[in-house]
Amino acid sequence: MTTQTKPENGQKAASLRRSAYDMSAEMLSQEIERRVLAVTVDNESGVLARVIGLFSGRGYNIESLTVAEVDHTGHISRITIVTSGTPMVLRQIVTQLDRMVPVHRVTDLTIEGPSLEREMALVKVASKGEARVEALRLKDAFRAHVLDATLESFVFEVTGSPEKIDAFVDLMRPLGLVEICRTGIIAIKRGAEGI
Amino acid sequence: MSDIMTGAQIVVKALKDQGVDTIFGYPGGAVLPIYDEIFQQEGIKHILVRHEQGAGHAAEGYARTTGKPGVVLVTSGPGVTNVVTALQDALMDSIPLVCISGQVPTFLIGNDAFQEADTVGITRPCTKHNWLVKDAETLAPTIHEAFQVATTGRPGPVLIDIPKNVQMTNGTYQRPTGKPHKSYRPRVKGDLDQITRAVELIEQAQKPVFYTGGGVVNSGPAATQLLREFARSTGFPVTSTLMGLGCYPASDKQFLGMLGMHGTYEANLTMHDCDVMICVGARFDDRITGRTDAFSPNSRKIHIDIDPSSINKNIAVDVPIIGDVAHVLEDMLRVWKARGRKKQSVAAWWDQIEEWRSVDCLKYKPSKKTIKPQYALERLQALTKDRETYITTEVGQHQMWAAQFMKFEEPNRWMTSGGLGTMGYGVPAAVGVQAARPDGLVIDIAGEASFLMTMQEMSTAVQYNLPIKIFILNNERLGMVRQWQQLLHGERYSHSWSEALPDFVKLAEAFGCKGIKCEDPAKLDKAIEEMIAYDGPVIFDCLVEKHENCFPMIPSGKAHNEMLLGEASTEGAIDEQGAALV
């Protein structure tokens, strides 16, 4: 989801830069950074809509978002959001999330790192002959698993960093790639400490 | 009464336990059980408005005058969609509102039932939080939680959507527990290290300014007192946003008037040239900053705000202090005194400010023939200043002139739609203020166009004997739009005429109010006195100069020191790029 406004032409760009609304005026030169946020929330109805609505309403980016209940007795869900923006925007994202009523805690895992990021993908490949053999060989190299097999297809499960999954998917493309499904990133801090 | 009761009874009981004495609402199928309970009780007064938007703004007016949350009751579907404008208005201006809406029964939700709307979906972005209550057992705790959320931290509107079957089934009533919320805990005490850093800056300041806002009003009377004490003991100049007017007495010579797009010359130049800015409960919005990259370029900025997301949103600050204004000012003042009340001489700074002040930026060309809008407000100010006067406004030129020419000595006397700029706010807000202050003189300073947006609430005023005065600065124009078209769009006055206006005197009479019309400056005082003396609602049609512009003005996208002072300075002052901004 990319909702940040990009000026379309020179004329408009110049005027936008002068807009008092355009926060990025002084931020334009600043680099866009990527962040992984862990957000713990009450697992109540509508909470995900609130979080997503905040991002779309204020024009923030979501590169990926995953959510599941992590504490079934306390009904706490953990949302992992990968986002990007200038430092000022990123600060806004954290404080805007943090002030929402059902949000317990927002942790910037990129800043508070080191942290581990993992993503899982299910990849369907249909091929015969040498391509099929090559797909199987690559599966081993990427430590993927075969979840389903027919005489002309496989479903692989591959886990790792997003880059590793990208690489695996790219290799499968010429080998009969049919379909991809990815979870988006989940992340956790290294070491003994929790968030 | 046992603790088992119907959902509708729980609602009324919870409201009473929250200290509610007045609610503003409009009935319909999905809230009939609650209305039935209201009928059978005493203690809560219900004011029947004429449109749900009016209920919302009336509750806002009530809240801003009293400091208590305003309560709104509406039915499902159109009842809710009508109140959305007021919810967003309250969100932008940080006004505590609790809106209770009826919903179709739980078993019909999602079926496109009659008068069904996705209320929590529609109001999610325009409330601080909202709830759909599906079980009468959770109703009481949810209502108490709603009051807590609306009134603490940065105040704002909340909504509780209650399906009709939940109103009719039994549940257990639970009293407010006073327990802290499990996830929502706004911070009220400021960080002492940051406060000390702020005091160090204040001690060294040679060109300081207090930039105060609506957060001071919201923080309550203690915040106002502390601000006044701090400002007086330092001798620093004070300016205020539109929302903060009244926190610092307008008559005090340390007060520079309002800042921002239509603020005073001295306030804006003081902000531009200062070396230490102490922002107290304001949020650096675009109407204040103008061009952000030229905003107060040489100052170190201290920012006190209860909402962490307000800090570093538009303007990067040096010393952020997250906390409630009253708490933070108390600590700050204590630290400053403990360190020996040190300060630099600000005499040279005041000399400079007095020079700016001597420009007399609010002066206008008087006229003997037509009533100048500024003159009308000067007279209104003079003739009301010794009374307990409350001013509401609509949105437009008249609003900005009101902010410039009405002088507020106390907070909670001025209610205006700042953040959202909602035309139609003033009449219902006046209804709400008058309901809270039956003995006050409540005046809506209106434009003729804005008045037409919510004028049906005159009927509410008549019904409840609320003697509000609508003082229309009638320029027969959407004046503020016309001004922008003149200055920014080559004098092409596209649809900015108020044509086919009603006869406001007859309209007043049709409502059962008094109508007064005045177009002669010489007769104005007498007419205003007649309005004040009348014991009942009045519509005052004050025909004013039609083409007067509101100055000073900082055009969008310009810096504070690029202010337009009057007609002579407007030639070519606004370039094409400026026209793209709002």
Ligand SMILES: Cc1ncc(C[n+]2csc(CCOP(=O)(O)OP(=O)(O)O)c2C)c(N)n1
């Ligand atoms: C609901 C709404 N619609 C449109 C606007 C845009 N707008 C701002 S001021 C204005 C003109 C207001 O005219 P009037 O009430 O006569 O006040 P004046 O400026 O003439 O004093 C308009 C249309 C608004 N602020 N609110």
Ligand SMILES: [Mg+2]
């Ligand atoms: Mg007008």
